[in-house]
Amino acid sequence: MKLTVDERWDLIDKIAEQVVKYGEYRYRLKDAIADITVKPLTGIPIAIAVLYGFWSFFGAFAGFFTDGFLVKLFDNHWLPWLQEVFPGKGGWLYYIFVGDPAADNCFEAFGVLTSALFVAIGVVLPAIVAFYLFLIILEDTGYLPRLAVLVDTVLHKIGLHGFAVIPMILSLGCNVPAVIATRALETGKQRFMMAVLLAIFIPCGAQLGIMFKVIPGHVGFVMLYLLAGFFVFGFILDRLLPGKSPEILLDVPPYQRPIAKNVTRKLWMRVKSFFKVAIPFVLLGVIIVNLMYLTGFLGWLANLLEPLLCGWFGVPKETVGPLVAAFLRKDLAVAQLSAIEMTMPQLVTSVVLVSLYFPCVATFAMLIREGREGGLKGVSQYLFGGLGALIAVIFLWGGLIRLIWIILGVA
Amino acid sequence: MDHPGGGMKLNKEMKFEIGRVYFAILGAVVLGIGIAEMLLGVTGRSFEWGIMEMSGEFLLWRGLILFFAGTFYLSSIQNFSDIHQLAKTVMASVMIWIIAGMKIFSMILESIPGGEEGGWFNTLEGFLASYSAPYIPSIFLLPFSLLVLYYIKLVESEEKMDGMKEESQPTGSGGDT
Numbered sequence: 001m002k003l004t005v006d007e008r009w010d011l012i013d014k015i016a017e018q019v020v021k022y023g024e025y026r027y028r029l030k031d032a033i034a035d036i037t038v039k040p041l042t043g044i045p046i047a048i049a050v051l052y053g054f055w056s057f058f059g060a061f062a063g064f065f066t067d068g069f070l071v072k073l074f075d076n077h078w079l080p081w082l083q084e085v086f087p088g089k090g091g092w093l094y095y096i097f098v099g100d101p102a103a104d105n106c107f108e109a110f111g112v113l114t115s116a117l118f119v120a121i122g123v124v125l126p127a128i129v130a131f132y133l134f135l136i137i138l139e140d141t142g143y144l145p146r147l148a149v150l151v152d153t154v155l156h157k158i159g160l161h162g163f164a165v166i167p168m169i170l171s172l173g174c175n176v177p178a179v180i181a182t183r184a185l186e187t188g189k190q191r192f193m194m195a196v197l198l199a200i201f202i203p204c205g206a207q208l209g210i211m212f213k214v215i216p217g218h219v220g221f222v223m224l225y226l227l228a229g230f231f232v233f234g235f236i237l238d239r240l241l242p243g244k245s246p247e248i249l250l251d252v253p254p255y256q257r258p259i260a261k262n263v264t265r266k267l268w269m270r271v272k273s274f275f276k277v278a279i280p281f282v283l284l285g286v287i288i289v290n291l292m293y294l295t296g297f298l299g300w301l302a303n304l305l306e307p308l309l310c311g312w313f314g315v316p317k318e319t320v321g322p323l324v325a326a327f328l329r330k331d332l333a334v335a336q337l338s339a340i341e342m343t344m345p346q347l348v349t350s351v352v353l354v355s356l357y358f359p360c361v362a363t364f365a366m367l368i369r370e371g372r373e374g375g376l377k378g379v380s381q382y383l384f385g386g387l388g389a390l391i392a393v394i395f396l397w398g399g400l401i402r403l404i405w406i407i408l409g410v411a
Numbered sequence: 412m413d414h415p416g417g418g419m420k421l422n423k424e425m426k427f428e429i430g431r432v433y434f435a436i437l438g439a440v441v442l443g444i445g446i447a448e449m450l451l452g453v454t455g456r457s458f459e460w461g462i463m464e465m466s467g468e469f470l471l472w473r474g475l476i477l478f479f480a481g482t483f484y485l486s487s488i489q490n491f492s493d494i495h496q497l498a499k500t501v502m503a504s505v506m507i508w509i510i511a512g513m514k515i516f517s518m519i520l521e522s523i524p525g526g527e528e529g530g531w532f533n534t535l536e537g538f539l540a541s542y543s544a545p546y547i548p549s550i551f552l553l554p555f556s557l558l559v560l561y562y563i564k565l566v567e568s569e570e571k572m573d574g575m576k577e578e579s580q581p582t583g584s585g586g587d588t
Contacts, residue, residue: 026570027494028570029497029498029563029566029567029570032494032495032497032498033498033501035495035498036499037502042483042502045476045479045480045482045483046502046505046506048472048475048476048479049476049479049505049506049509049510050509052469052472052473052476052509052510053509053512053513055469056513056514056516056517057513057516059517060516060517060520061520063520064520064521064523064524067524068523069524069531
């Protein structure tokens, strides 16, 4: 059936009569609450309270599962059982799969079936579930777009706009979907800047979970240091890179009650996709590092890089192992750091270095894929531009933290 | 106004006047506690008074949030019945609920497992001991902040009444949405 233009308009009128209610718009309490969450004077204190809630929830939820049950399960039952039944104690296969035969906890054993499994299931899974659960609730209530409006002015100083807060927050869960989320930004310059900055400066949820375990009293300092780096290097990149940073109009939806079914479905999808990416790399990471250790390559590399690691960054040469592992999984690398003997400032510096150091291989692959949108030029921009930024950051920002320790008299 | 039951029924203005005085007092208390927690957080000290304590992780942040909550309460008392002002009272209460709620949530989670050397689950004594005093100030402020729910209900019922009045009036199509 084909309708004329007039008939179509008549049909539209009829449908509108049935479904549209006409009346006077009334400003309600819900609207007033929505307004004060986007005004800086009232919105920033509310954002601080929300972030406090976020951290408290993250710590309590992840701590309940990890410290309450999973540490016990892995250290008191799984590790002793494996050490007893796995054949060929002392052999290279034993070393790769079970790790150090004298280890009394899964963090320090460093085998595929001990440390890798413990990191992936015992530490990362609760942290990721806690992170995504809170994030989805913020998303579904309509608070996230308001946060975007709040930080718009600040992010404009580095050539981004408020919507960049979405990949930033997503990145705290996993850098891979966050790099994809940079597509929502307007220009190539903004997309490249955001992808590089988040790959370097924002630790993922898995890494955060391990950081809370390894340096519980210093996570706030590390986060502030990385955030400061994000803005300093964002400002520099904005000045150096050609391209535009246009204004945008952001649609802010009304506040609404999250629907439990939607929350669980989204949570399941995100945790599932995270684990598809994470688990193979954690297992592979432990195998590669153990093989490098067994063949003596790691020792050779540590000696080669000793002047740089000890001289410039002030950390022991043994950190080369975690730095290699960091290319595969950063959470794994932080877990490895805890087994190396060093002072607290050295440990904090090493954690910062692992965060700043090369993005994990999954993020790196995603960065290259994003660059492919711009053809060969795009790939080389993401590859060489990203690498250039990374080298500058690791030397300057990584070296600066040592200077801070020297000034404070603790290095 | 005399109530048929013999008691006094408060009119809307009176209810908001009571709310104004109540939240002014609560605001001053919340602000004071917020400042105290911030000072303790900055100096790295702790304070215990009876069953209340100001110490622990994130003390400075908790103080900062209570400071803002107190400021919100106090800034909302002028023209309290206006919904813009009431929105500030609501958000101040929400800020207290976040701190107290998260503390209660972590207390519940900490009470369940058996501890490092214990079994999988806590003993009954250990479970009950997890809920013993001292508590952070926000836990004490929580019940006092709940009064805001009454004012939300009051405003919402008024909004509902207005909506019903509007619907009963005949309106033609083609007007502004």
